[in-house]
Amino acid sequence: MTIKDTPQEWEIRATDTPFVGNKTSVRTDDVVMPDGSVVRRDYQVHPGSVAVLAIDDEDRVLLIKQYRHPVRHKLWEIPAGLLDIxxxxxxHAAQRELxxxxxxxxxxxxxLTDVYTTAGGCDEAVRIFLARDxxxxDGERFEVEDEEADLEHARVPLAQLVRGVLAGELHNNCLVVGVLSLVAARAGNGLEALRPAEAPWPARPFVA
Structure with missing residues (x-):
């Protein structure tokens, strides 16, 4: 048996978009189940995101700490952002966010890896990059606003982050997945075996 996710699309009898926001929307689909019944599914429609696990020559990961209103926490995260276009x-989006x-x-x-963040309720896909060297x-710092005006920055040893993830002290999904994926890659075939930076991404097709 090949353990691999496979694309599939079940029949949709009706669809509606009851909410449209600045960056995302909510869609309601009436989906035909395998037994022929029709079930309503609500989910967030998302443009997709990128995240960057940037690690320096001292094996420290570049982190930011940012307020996230839905969870009422300031979270340590790796740099990340939306696919704006x-x-x-x-x-290019990852380089811009870094x-x-x-x-x-x-x-x-x-x-480093590709993930769906919350496949049961959102179609967001995230590509997590490993950045080194x-x-x-160059140039002036980017003008930040809103939550980003309160960012904190740190460079934290990778081993300390692994301990924090396993202790339940760090919760940002891109940080958790990125850190553990980096450790797994090093223990496996090595970082040189990772996919190239412009490897195809079926979840969010792009022109190289």
């Missing part, structure tokens, strides 16, 4: 190259949130650039980029970005 349909069909946008996710590598610059805007941390004023850092990286010379070596790989795809870090340096200060």
């Amino acid at each position: 349909p069909g946008e190259n996710p590598l 610059y805007e949130e941390a004023h850092v650039k990286a010379e070596d980029w790989r795809v 870090l340096s200060e970005a």
Whole structure:
């Protein structure tokens, strides 16, 4: 048996969009089940995101701490952001987020992993990149606003983050998945075996 997710689309009898927000919307679909019954499913429609696990030469991960209103927490996270333009190259979006949130650039980029964040209630897909060979970005710092105006920055040893994840002290999904994926990649075939930075991404197709 091949353990691999497979695309599939069940019949939709009716669809509606009862809410449209600034970046996302809510859709209601009447979906035909295998037994022929029709069930209503509500879910968030999301443009997709990128995240960057940037690690320096001292094996420290670049983190930001940001207030997240839905969960009423300030969370330690890795830099991340939305795919602002349909069909946008996710590598370019990741480079932009690393610059805007941390004023850092990286010379070596790989795809670390791809995930659906909440497949039961949202169609958000996230590509998490590994960025290495870090340096200060050129030019002026990006002008931040809203929650981002209160960002905290830190570089934290990878081993400390692993302990924090397993202790239940760190909760951001991209940080958790990224950190544990990096450890798994190192223990497996090594970082050079990771996919190239512009590897295909069926969940959010793009032009390289």
